[in-house]
Amino acid sequence: MIRIAQPLIGTEEEQAVLDTLRSGRLAQGPRVEEFEQAFAEYVEARHAIAVSSGTSALVVALAAHGIGEGDEVLVPTFTYAATANAVLLVGARPVLVDIRDDDFSIDVAQADAAMTEKTRAILPVHLFGHSCDLTKLRALAERRGLAIIEDACQALGARWDGSKIGSSGTACFSFYATKAITTGEGGMIATDNADVAGLARKLRDQGEGERYRTDILSANHRMTEIAAALGLAQLPKLDGWNERRRSNAAWLSEHLAGVVTPREQTAAYHVYQQYTIRVSEGRRDALRVQLEENDIEAVVYYPRSLHQQPLYQELEIGGSFPIAEQACAEVLSLPVHPGLSDADLEAISTAVNGVMTPAEARRA
Ligand SMILES: Cc1ncc(COP(=O)(O)O)c(C=O)c1O
Known part of the structure; x- marks a missing residue:
């Protein structure tokens, strides 16, 4: 059978996971940090925050941008449900937008037309590995004072105008088993905004600024050391x-x-x-x-x-x-x-x- 996707797991991945299992440290720790640094370097981002899935990356990134109840977020209607589900999960409302006929990405003119006074952000999707028109979208967001949170779950390594997706703004990635690299399940937020990065780190971990001090409501979105070890072995490939x-x-x-x-x-x-x-x-x-x-x-x-x-x-x-x-x-x-x-x-x-x-x- 010629499968639609196939995780490529070699001896490096096997050894990395075995070493982690033998290390005695399985929950978020030094390997996660190392993976974040390697990932940030790869996508040329200032900050990278590892989480447990691409969906968690979207939820945490939206919340870290202050998106919540009463806010509207523009989302292309032709995408995986996780994109818009994340908007609902932070208490905001997705407003759907049609796509372009040629590359399946959000139609920027229609996004403009769909805005209301409640619109706070645009959540474009780089579907199938092809970037949306970030030039037009950024111009629109700037004109309207909106945040852009990119769903780059399918676009690790993709570029727009020569720049890596994730190298500016805020972008969310997935390491699900069928993705370009995999950690089984996993995700990453890349951002150039130090405040968003700081808040995202809290939000992935019960809203704790320091151990056992909860500042804001959140859940457990942490990545495991086993997943990070896999990611570290996959990234160079x-x-x-x-x-x-x-x-x-x-x-x-x-x-x-x-x-x-x-x-x-x-x-x-x-x-x-x-x-x-x-x-x-x-x-x-x-x-x-x-x-x-x-x-x-x-x-x-x-x-x-x-x-x-x-x-x-x-x-x-x-x-x-x-x-x-x-x-x-x-x-x-x-x-x-x-x-x-x-x-x-x-x-x-x-x-x-x-x-x-x-x-x-x-x-x-
Ligand atoms: C476009 C898109 N958004 C979001 C997600 C969610 O990622 P995950 O399955 O890691 O939660 C995926 C991947 O499945 C995806 O393809």
Whole structure:
């Protein structure tokens, strides 16, 4: 089976975890600190705060920016539920925005139009490993006096205009098992703001400024030493893996017929957490069957946008988002991870080209 994702665990990771298990220290300690420093250096951030998941990173980062009850946060509707769930979890209200047709990122003009006097922040998503247009978004945020908290859970190593995602502002990352590097479960906040960093450190640990002195309400969002040891062993391999993802993506884009292949904007450095094609409506099921018959795992990220989720409908958080709905009907993610062999890539293109005809390709 050619899987959609595959954690790459080598002897370095095994040894690092074993050493940690034998060290006697399992909860947050020196390895977490070391991982934070290595991560900050990697994304070129002033501060990095390790937490237990990407969702925790978003919750803690939003709270550290002072977002809470009565506030509205702009969120693209085409994303994983965790993005907007984090807004609800800090007591604020997500306001959904449609996406661009070409790279699935938040439509900045529509974000502008969706603002109210309660809007405090924008939570853009660098979906599938491609940065949103941070130039336009930062200009908008500055003009309106808003914070930007980036959901970079799928974009570790990605760049916009030559700068690493996470190198300025506040960005949240995930180390879930399918991500570019993994700690099993884990997350990180990168920020250039010392006050946000200080508050985030408190918020990840029961709101404690010092041991057994609770200043503010929070929960346990700490990372374990075992996770940090894994992360430290994975991080040096990341650039090589991302390059491999990019060359796999380039090969697929050159060889696939009859589908719309992913777009990389000129200012972007896409890290292809997912290689997401678009298949003309009504043809996706036939393609999925063909891939399945050839033992190739392909996944629809995402079959539903947030406004189509029962929870969001119940909370009456919705609107009209035709571009996102079209994306839900057309997207299909194919394997692109660095564990693929040349034969795997061949198998994927043969399967796709066996069903789709060149005439079916439609440029989004
Ligand atoms: C876009 C996006 N946001 C948030 C998350 C949440 O991360 P985690 O699963 O580590 O909580 C993920 C990852 O699953 C994601 O892909």
